[in-house]
Amino acid sequence: MDFAQVVQYLISGLTVGSIYALLAIGFVTIYNTTGILNFAQGEFAMIGAMSCISFIGWGFPMYAAIPSAILVTSFVGLFLERTLIKRARRSTPVHMVVITIGLSILLKGIGMIIWGTYPKSLSPIIHAAPIEIFGAVMTSQSLFIFIVLIMLLILLYLFFDKTYLGSALRASETNPRAANLMGINTQSMSALSFSLAAALGAISGIIIAPMTDATYEMGLMIGLKGFVAMVIGGMNNISGAVMGGLLLGVLEAFSNGFLSSTYSDAISFSVLLLVLFLRPMGLFGKTSGARV
Amino acid sequence: MSKLEAKLYGPRWKPFIGFIALILALPFFVHAPHIFTILILIGIYSITTVGLNLLAGYAGQVSLGHAAFFAIGAYVSGMATTKSAISPWAALLLAMAITFAVAWLIGIPILKLKGHFLALATLGFNIIVYILISGLTDYTGGALGLNNIPALSLFGLDLSDPLHFYYVIWALAALVILFSTNIVRSPIGRLLRSIHDSEIATETLGVNAAKYKVYIFALSASFASLSGSMYAHFIHFIAPPTVNTSFSILLLIMVMVGGSHSIWGAPLGTAIIMFLQEVIRNVSHSYLKISGPVEIVVYGFVIVLVMMFLPQGTISLFSRLDAAFPRIRNKTLKQETGG
């Protein structure tokens, strides 16, 4: 077991982990503002990636395609929220689960109709030679992913803590009634959080695509892992979700590397079960009992 | 008491008789073998969905991992009958026992969770089982699956004939439904309902809610195992892709679309989903000349719509027929209670 190997695993793990973290942020946003666990989050990533590829195919330059794709996906999120989710707000948890599952199936089908079944590739955003660190290799795309994650974290922190809108979102989560009394329109907050989550999902999709190619069914597994990341890290806050994502990615990489590539997923999900049994609020979550 | 029971739970024997009549009559009308296969599959899956209905509908616990129990049943039956000389029926019962035990053990910690967390935990369990099945190639055939699983025979009646299998599987389904309706009407059923409404309140009454939840979880798991074993003996083949999380999700959808508040919702929902796939395919191929992809879109759409506008499931349509004639119903009530 040499150092270069460990570093390589760490890099792989953090890269993959950042992707999970990005998705987990989307989950957390929706969960905390609406109490809904959005099974269709992975599909937002798919739509973001595919739209971006389409825009580029139509001749848009990269710096225009990406924001357009994010915008398109946000609209999709908004549209879904206004038409379907709003009416289903009063359903039981079981119903909500099935509804969002139905949504993810719907989006997957639409994705297949629009974009077909062949994997599509997106060229990396930064074209640079891989960097060597301590004997291991890091691609420019990996570096880019880290940078984006950090930037997003900063942006989101500023948004939630320093802006009115962000505080309004947080207020609707903590106490909808009080928020209403303060003049905050909780309905719009719900719509906003869906659009925000969709945008975050789109960003994750666009970032992953150069590494793994986009297909209409890419949403399922990464969505699931993002979910797991959120639970492991803590469902109440974004930083918890991010830590959960990174942790999950590194755990995967190391169990792939040192234990067995066959069973690494089983290990990740066993860890999930352990966390759920022993510390359901997540490793980094605050022990505010309300949501569990 | 039985009149009170009828008021509380709905008629007991009438649906059952109608159901038996329908099952007996269908082979006379259905000729196309693929429809027959679908009917058999509905029978097989209904056994699982009835169990899931008990769990999700009555006890209110969401499971997104029942495919794992289905898999245990199918694989134990498959492995036992292809690698040893155990009688298939004995293997089937063995599988159910194993599944019950596994579900009991895993249920104790898992059922301490609620709502979304429980769903996620069961999903995780499903994935772990799936990976184990794919990985333990020497026993399970791994990704290639188990081949040549023999057909069953019951008292000399060869069950590789679809018609015979049809009757046997629906007889089993009927038994399972009967058993479940019994549970629903028993003190245990009321206990489960009360746990669903408020677990805390039930516990203050001195009831060990956890024990009952685990019991129902394990019971529904053994139903799934029975389903899985029958599936293996019907298709004569089992491979991992059949039992991954999409199947668990499908099962839950069947239960919810049918209606989680009545046992009959389960077979109804199963039938609806299976036929929906067939109908969409027919319509899109013959009339719209579009292939495959449309089905998924319509499918997802239907699920969402049903959940939004018919949250009690399709079975509620039948009870609404009752509600359409309230005046006459009240008169009947007065007559029966001796007024």
Place this chain on the structure above:
Amino acid sequence: MKAAKRKWLAMGMAVAVLIAALTACGPSKNNSSSSPSSSPSTSASTEASNSPSASPESTESKEIKIGLVLAETGPASTLGLSEVQTQKLFQKQLDAQGPINGTKIKLVLQDYETDDTKAVIAVDRLLSEGVVAVVGATQVSTTAAILPKVVDAKLPFLTVAPANSKASDNVFVMTPSSSTVGSVVLEWLQKHNITKVAWINAKDAFGVEGKPAFEELIKGTDIQIVAHEEFDATATDMTVQLTKIKKAKPEVVIVWSRTPGAGVVARNFKTLGFDIPMIQSTAAANKGFLEQVKDDNKNIFVVGSKLSVADKLPDSDQKSRLIAFRDAFKAEFNAEPDLFAAHTNDALSMIVDAVKAGNTTSETISNYLRTSLGQYPGITGTFDFAESRGTAKADGLVVMGIENDAWTYNE
């Protein structure tokens, strides 16, 4: 009691509608080889039997049907698409030719949507339509799932994925077995004097079959597998596995996986800076793979069909046949045909051959294929069913390199 009566009436109507739908759904024609054997059908089916297909025993057959079970949708459709296209092209060619000895041939396609259970139902539908032969399925596991049913119905089963030909005399495998493909790889290795190989495969039905076959082949040679890794077929990053392989210092990395996994491995391979060659299985011999590796595809080789490099072959009978097929396919779909298209085409043309020799029933077609076909020059390769029904020969395969985003012939 009016309420109860009305409720029963409503339920009764619902049931009646259900029964009518069930009866109308799907063809009502009974095929003696497929109906439930003791079906108590007392009266004739409610739908007029006007389907033109004749029962296999009728001598006045004006049309016979060949059934295909392929994945037109779902994850396996990346492989299934060219199969479906081939079927469409073939039907067009058949229609242009006109009836053979008075018999029209109709191809019936069932999309099984990458779901094994649905494939079984698809076979039922084909059986009820009275097909005389079945071609399928796109995936290995699906082929195994439908094999019992087709064999039970005693239809000739021409498989376009590897299958167990020992299960029945009626099973004919169109694909080169993992062993056959392995032998092509082995030849290449020996030509380049390579002895240390690393093996990485996907954990699906296709991926896991490669290594055991290869290990059999290298017994007695000085080639050894110095590292073995696996990955989930839908995984998105294989750097960890490749890092482990790098440690073992192999001279070549052999990959056994379908796309997109195959492409991801290739890309990770390049990123990690390997300077040894990589050989991919036939499952990577498609356009999707070329797309995935276009940024860096030096030293990557794929075992594929000679179809893809037909122009560069020395002139021969085989070359002209390959070019003819390729040009027809290209003209119709503006795309290059691949190995899967070749399998489908071979299956269909064999059956047509049988029909031309005057065989129009399942039994006679099967017999013909088994005994009278001889050495059949398929696009996949040469078939000799007297020798083995389990594989095509390796003469249709070749190790291809990549240049300018297209396949090249490696000498």
